[in-house]
Structures are given as C-alpha cells and as structure tokens.
Amino acid sequence: MSWAYPRSVSAEAKPDAPDSGAASAETGTAPRRQPRRRAALGSLLLVGGLLAVAVAVGIVVLTGGLNYGVAGLTDPGDLTRYGIMAVRVGSDLSAAVCIGSLLLAAFLVPPQKSGTLDVDGYAGLRTAGTAAWVWFLFAIASVFFTAADGAGKPVTDVFDPVVLVNYVEALEQPKGWLLTAVVALLLALGCRLVLSWGWTVVLFFLSVGGLLPIAATGHSASGGAHDVATNSLLFHLVGAALWVGGLIALLAHARRRGDHLPLAASRFSTTALVCWIVLGVSGVVNALVRVAPEQLLTTDYGLVVLAKIVAIAVLGVFGHQHRKRSVRELAEGVGGGTLVRLAAVEVLVMFVTFGLATALSRTPPPREIAAQPSTVELLIGYDLDTALTPLGVFTEWRFDLVYGTAAIVLAVLYLAGVRRLRRRGDVWPVGRTVAWLSGCAMLLLATSSGLGRYSPAMFSIHMITHMTLNMLVPILLVLGGAVTLALRALPPAGRGRPPGPREWVLALVHSPIARVLTNPVVALVVFVGSFYVLYYSGLFDVALDQHWAHLAMNAHFLLAGYVFFWPIIGIDPAPRQLPPLGKLGLLLASVPFHAFFGVILMNMQTVIGEGFYRSLDLPWVDGLLDDQRVGGGIAWASGELPVLIVMIALLVQWTRSDEREAKRRDRREEATGDAELAAYNAMLKQLAQRDGSRD
Structure with missing residues (x-):
C-alpha cells in the first residue's frame, strides 16, 4: 500500500510483458492479451457513442x-x-x-x-x-x-x-x-x-x-x-x-x-x-x-x-x-x-x-x-425577503445538498460503526460520540440553517459561518476519533487477502499528503494564512458571485481547521506526533494572527466585495462598511470559545495520560514486586558505602 514513486516496474507488473497465445498448461488460464476481445469492446463503445x-x-x-x-x-x-x-x-x-x-x-x-x-x-x-x-x-x-x-x-x-x-x-x-x-x-x-x-x-x-x-x-x-x-x-x-x-x-x-x-x-x-x-x-x-x-x-x-x-x-x-x-x-x-x-x-x-x-x-x-x-435570485439562487433574526437562524432553512448531506451521512456512518462495536461487546466512549454528532450538527447548522441561507448575502453572517466551519466544527470532529472508530469497526483483510476499506484508511492516514498537511508549520500557515490571502488579496471579491467558489471556500475552511487541530487534540494518532508543549505552543501561535485579522477588518475603510453586495441592495443592511466591521468583531471574538474548548481538551488528555502512566507503573510494580524500587535503594546504599570507604 505504498505511496512511494517506484523507479521501475517488475516484469510481474507489466501488462506489456509477452504472454503466450494459448492457455497456460500449468494454470489452465486463458491468454491475457486478446485483440479480438478488445476490438469487440471498442466496437461496443463506438456503437454506444453513436x-x-x-x-x-x-x-x-x-x-x-x-x-x-x-x-x-x-x-x-x-x-x-x-x-x-x-x-x-x-x-x-x-x-x-x-x-x-x-x-x-x-x-x-x-x-x-x-x-x-x-x-x-x-x-x-x-x-x-x-x-x-x-x-x-x-x-x-x-x-x-x-x-x-x-x-x-x-x-x-x-x-x-x-x-x-x-x-x-x-x-x-x-x-x-x-x-x-x-x-x-x-x-x-x-x-x-x-x-x-x-x-x-x-x-x-x-x-x-x-x-x-x-x-x-x-x-x-x-x-x-x-x-x-x-x-x-x-x-x-x-x-x-x-x-x-x-x-x-x-x-x-x-x-x-x-x-x-x-x-x-x-x-x-x-x-x-x-x-x-x-x-x-x-x-x-x-x-x-x-x-x-x-x-x-x-x-x-x-x-x-x-x-x-x-x-x-x-x-x-x-x-x-x-x-x-x-x-x-x-x-x-x-x-x-x-x-x-x-x-x-x-x-x-x-x-x-x-x-x-x-x-x-x-x-x-x-x-x-x-x-x-430577481437580481438577488440570479446572484445567490433565491430571494431574501426579510432580515435575519435570532429565531430565523433556526426557522429560515435552505438545505445544502453538499454539506447538509455530508453532515447527515457522516453522522449515520459513525453511529453504524458504534453500533457494530457494541454488538460484538466492545466499548466506545460516549464523549467521542457526542463530540462527533455535535460537529455534524454544527456543520448542518452552519450550511443549511438561516446562517447558510444568509451567508452569501451578508459579510457578517458569512464570517459566522466561516468561523464555525474553520474552528468549531473541526474541533468537535477531531475529538470524535472517526479514524480510530473505523479501524476498530472495519474488519481487516487478513493475511494473503486483497486490501479493503480498513487498509485504505490506514494508507490515507500514513500517506505523504497527510504527513505534509499535518506538519506543524504547514498546518499553521494554512490555518492562519488563508484568512489574509482570501480576504485581502481580492480572491473573495472574485468568488462572491460564483456558487462553486462558495463550495470550495467551505471545503477549505473545514480541511484547514481539521489538519490544524488534529495533531493538537485529535483522538486519532496523527502522522506527526507532537509533545505536550509543542501542542500548546502551536495553539498559542495561532491566537495573535487570528486576533490581528479581526482588528484589521474592524478598522478597514474599504468594503470587501463592495460591487457584489451593492448589486444585491438588501434594504435591511444599513451600511456595508458597518456590516463588515461587525464581521471583523465576530472574527476577533469568535476565537475565544474554540481556544477554551481546546485548552480544556488538552488538560483532560494530559490528566488521563498521567493516570494511564501511573496505572501502568503500579501494574509493573505489582508484577515485579517493587524490583525497580529495591534496585534503586540498593544502588543508593552501594554509593553510600563507596563514599564511606573513601573517607
């Protein structure tokens, strides 16, 4: 299952290697290269195309x-x-x-x-x-x-x-x-x-x-x-x-x-x-x-x-x-x-x-x-008749077929895996299930509720969706440990059998792409750098009137957040393991960049995507610059809750790690009869006797 680029192909792997024109006397198999069969298939494709x-x-x-x-x-x-x-x-x-x-x-x-x-x-x-x-x-x-x-x-x-x-x-x-x-x-x-x-x-x-x-x-x-x-x-x-x-x-x-x-x-x-x-x-x-x-x-x-x-x-x-x-x-x-x-x-x-x-x-x-x-329907796909209210977040739904479906499918697959474990008597922590389902629920809420409906039309609402997809949803998903669940629920292929879904998951986790993306420097640059590149380079202005660009932005927000938080608090073993202080340092390194991004937005005198937002001409948006400043405040303040969740998760993981280490030490001492402690005391006694003889 290697991802490495091979320098050459063995004769066994080359279909162009010569094969006999008749069946093998030893295996009884038919010849592998059959021009007539290929010609018949080509004729079928040609006839079908016509x-x-x-x-x-x-x-x-x-x-x-x-x-x-x-x-x-x-x-x-x-x-x-x-x-x-x-x-x-x-x-x-x-x-x-x-x-x-x-x-x-x-x-x-x-x-x-x-x-x-x-x-x-x-x-x-x-x-x-x-x-x-x-x-x-x-x-x-x-x-x-x-x-x-x-x-x-x-x-x-x-x-x-x-x-x-x-x-x-x-x-x-x-x-x-x-x-x-x-x-x-x-x-x-x-x-x-x-x-x-x-x-x-x-x-x-x-x-x-x-x-x-x-x-x-x-x-x-x-x-x-x-x-x-x-x-x-x-x-x-x-x-x-x-x-x-x-x-x-x-x-x-x-x-x-x-x-x-x-x-x-x-x-x-x-x-x-x-x-x-x-x-x-x-x-x-x-x-x-x-x-x-x-x-x-x-x-x-x-x-x-x-x-x-x-x-x-x-x-x-x-x-x-x-x-x-x-x-x-x-x-x-x-x-x-x-x-x-x-x-x-x-x-x-x-x-x-x-x-x-x-x-x-x-x-x-x-x-x-x-x-x-209408102009609004032509630009975003549907009309918006009234301003978004707090109640409207939960009542003004427009189901997102891509991310709404993904949220439901991910939740169903996860529950199917948990069910399979429980059927065979294995235990799966309830907290992980709650975290994963909460992440799926937040993904559904951010893309299909009133937030998702108004996000293409208002910068402030877009920023709420951005921060939810980039920070909150990935944190909850990495705490769910979906890869670990898949590896435990999916059956192994077995010795001598073709690799299956479990082996594919392992290959993905250990692939060069995963190793590069979870590199601390790469993950940090992608996570915080994308804020500045997207909004301050003009890309956001170009993407506003393209539906595919909104899909791509949401995918980027989710992926960038996932590969950043995975090595920090992820339940699944990451391709690159960080020490506890490295995890904390990586998290704290992102905080000032995130806060500075929000401060810049709040102090800007020009409107990002002004042409698009003015063409919408929504009557309840009092001022585009004011709405942008609200979005900047959301970007500045929204980092507090995710950072708090990550800090709590880190403290809990460190505490449990210490408890597991203490339990392993206790079991080792029970098995060896405190042999390590006795050996240590004997060493101290021997050193004391040596010092005494020198005196």
Whole structure:
C-alpha cells in the first residue's frame, strides 16, 4: 500500500510483458492479451457513442430543440447546434471511461504487496490514460463549440485566436471546458508516469474533480435556484460517471479474463447501487427545480425528464439483478460470459440515457422561459425577503445538498460503526460520540440553517459561518476519533487477502499528503494564512458571485481547521506526533494572527466585495462598511470559545495520560514486586558505602 514513486516496474507488473497465445498448461488460464476481445469492446463503445448522439439529436429535432429566439440568442447554425451535442456526448463518455478505469485500478482490483499496481490495475491505468487524451480533445473542441453557441456565431468564426479569447473571457462555460481540458491533460500525463497504488488513488480523485467545472458553469448554474440545481448536478454527474465508467471498466476486465474478477464485480455492485440511488434522487431534485410536476406531461422538457427517469429506473433494477446473479456465479467459478453479455446490454441502455441527458442540456426548461428572477435570485439562487433574526437562524432553512448531506451521512456512518462495536461487546466512549454528532450538527447548522441561507448575502453572517466551519466544527470532529472508530469497526483483510476499506484508511492516514498537511508549520500557515490571502488579496471579491467558489471556500475552511487541530487534540494518532508543549505552543501561535485579522477588518475603510453586495441592495443592511466591521468583531471574538474548548481538551488528555502512566507503573510494580524500587535503594546504599570507604 505504498505511496512511494517506484523507479521501475517488475516484469510481474507489466501488462506489456509477452504472454503466450494459448492457455497456460500449468494454470489452465486463458491468454491475457486478446485483440479480438478488445476490438469487440471498442466496437461496443463506438456503437454506444453513436447511439447516444443519435438519441440526443433526434430528441432535439423532434421537440424543436433549443429555440434560440425564445432564449434571446442568435442561431449559430446547424453545425454548431448539433456539433455541440456530439462533442458533449464524446466528452461525457470519455470522462466516464477514464474515471471508471481509475476506479478499477484504485479500488476494484488489489495492487501488489509492494504497493505497485498489479497487471490488472496497470491495464486499467493505461486505459484511463487513453481515455484522458480523448477527453482532452473533446474538451478542447467543447471550448470552441460552447463559445460559438454562447455568442450565436458559427463555430468556424471562433477559429480566430483573438475572437476565441474574447469569447472565452466573456462566457463562463468555455472557461469551464478549458479547465476541464487542463485536468484531462494532467490525467493523461499522470497515467503514463504513475505506477504505485497511492498515486493512482490521487489520479482517481483528480478525475472526479474534472467533472466539477462543467457542473459549476453549465445549464444548472444559471437562473433561479441555481444553488440547488448545481449541487444536485454535481451528485448526478459523479454518480453517472462512476456507474457507467465502472461498468465499462468491469466489462473490459472481464473480457481480459483478469484476476480477482469476483472481487471486482462484488465491489462494483455495491458502488453501482449507491450510484443508482444518488442518480435517482439528484435527478429528481434537479428536474423539479426546472420544471413543475404538472409540466412533466405537458412540455417537451418534462417528457424528456420522464424518459430519463424511466431509463434510470430500468437500469437500476436490471443492473442490480444481473450483477447479483453474476457475482454469485463468479464466486462459484462460473458466469464470466453471462456478466459480459448482460453488462454489454446495460452499457448500451446507459448510452441511451447519456443521449437523453445531452438532449435535456439543449432544451430550455419551462420555468426559465416563463420566469424573470430577481437580481438577488440570479446572484445567490433565491430571494431574501426579510432580515435575519435570532429565531430565523433556526426557522429560515435552505438545505445544502453538499454539506447538509455530508453532515447527515457522516453522522449515520459513525453511529453504524458504534453500533457494530457494541454488538460484538466492545466499548466506545460516549464523549467521542457526542463530540462527533455535535460537529455534524454544527456543520448542518452552519450550511443549511438561516446562517447558510444568509451567508452569501451578508459579510457578517458569512464570517459566522466561516468561523464555525474553520474552528468549531473541526474541533468537535477531531475529538470524535472517526479514524480510530473505523479501524476498530472495519474488519481487516487478513493475511494473503486483497486490501479493503480498513487498509485504505490506514494508507490515507500514513500517506505523504497527510504527513505534509499535518506538519506543524504547514498546518499553521494554512490555518492562519488563508484568512489574509482570501480576504485581502481580492480572491473573495472574485468568488462572491460564483456558487462553486462558495463550495470550495467551505471545503477549505473545514480541511484547514481539521489538519490544524488534529495533531493538537485529535483522538486519532496523527502522522506527526507532537509533545505536550509543542501542542500548546502551536495553539498559542495561532491566537495573535487570528486576533490581528479581526482588528484589521474592524478598522478597514474599504468594503470587501463592495460591487457584489451593492448589486444585491438588501434594504435591511444599513451600511456595508458597518456590516463588515461587525464581521471583523465576530472574527476577533469568535476565537475565544474554540481556544477554551481546546485548552480544556488538552488538560483532560494530559490528566488521563498521567493516570494511564501511573496505572501502568503500579501494574509493573505489582508484577515485579517493587524490583525497580529495591534496585534503586540498593544502588543508593552501594554509593553510600563507596563514599564511606573513601573517607
């Protein structure tokens, strides 16, 4: 499970090593390299891609497609209108293959004991690299097509570099595709360089991150309720990519007659079930934002939504049943052919679903055509009619699909782990459970209550959310000891068996990334330095009107706080252990920087993010500078309670450590009969006799 970068690959780990063209006489296994099988799989992907494009174009033609006049745009011509759908399907499918292949290499098949990828993992890595190059090309093509489509010009008009740069600077979606192309290029290069399991995991999460720019700048990121639409689309894209890409990777693995096929099929079956639930829920939420229930049967957009819902439902039931059967047959040593045949049918149905999704992205929702959202709704996603009151903190809820869901899922998983321990008779401290659940509750409160609702619109409320996510929530979470709970609740893989979730958690804790982030100097600089960089460099002004930037800020607040407080008071053993005085010194070193930040805010004469806040023009905000000074006072004063909690936790931990040391000493003395004390007294007596003889 090493994260180290290997200098070379053993012949055992090289899929390009020569293999015989016939089955091994000793093992009876089929040859590993089968061009016909690879060609058949390539034909399936090509046919599926063409089918998805045909479905998308057919639906757009039958329904009238994107009425550019209704949308207030100029018709860019047939090549742009239909070409943009083709490149979108190509980008989606290549992204899914890349993500699914990395999923296979990282989690579905085990690496070698040294941490280097095995033959099957390396084959998945090479497939991901090829798919990443295709993804890169389609993303670059999408930059041209989306720029032309947004400007209402034929795509041939944007081949001029000067014209293209102007359109990219003016439009958000071409910027998103450009960022996606950068991620795909990094993946393509990384897949050629990386050979270890740990860095394959890094590439996997980078590939998932490559989906975010399009979700943040696409169809759902504009108009009213774009916060809910964007968040639901994030879940939808990730779920679809893991499901479709994982199935294609599993199908390729089965056609290669790869090792550990029952294990890979079993793990993917669990992943696919979760993805199906995520797809269904997020798809319904995203659709309801754009179309009213009564419009599902009366509008073209509603009919396409219904068709997509039916396709996902059929896929879920059919896929679950055939994977359940295949996993059972594979465990018995048969059924590989059944898995390949049924999975191929499922892939084709999935491609039809991709076509439906692409058609939806080119069809204007009824609510966007009929409604004219207010300025406030366009900027933050919803209207704010009244000022926030103390009671409104608990009554003005707007559920955050990302962080609200994360809070609930984290709480449920933690309680499931505690329940598993108690069922087998183990004890888990109640205080840790209370701390973890309190942290989840505060995360939910900060992002989904009145605080989360008003945070994008008022600097003072934003600062309350910032301090809660950066200081209070991480303190409570690190006191919960989730890693220790996971290591005790998850079963070990066992000698000679492939590593599982418990081993993955251990690898993460001991990874170079964790060691770097928990370095005291790095943790302190990230924790206190981010305050100054974010608010005094202009980044906050740029991020205010971007929903994805708010998601990224909240993630940074949580991560920076967690890696800072983990080595200080964390229950889980940190990669870098600090002595007691080092923990106290690290905590006290952050206090003056934190206080100074609040003092600067209270004394500033310019408003941070003034243009954005003035465009909101909230009537109950008396003065933007006064509201900012209130935020500075909150930043200055809010550090007192977290520091107090940390000091109390440190004192309790030190006291318990002394008690445990005293108990160990007592048990040792009971076992040895005070041998150490007797030896010490004998030494003193001997020294006294020696001194007396000298006199």
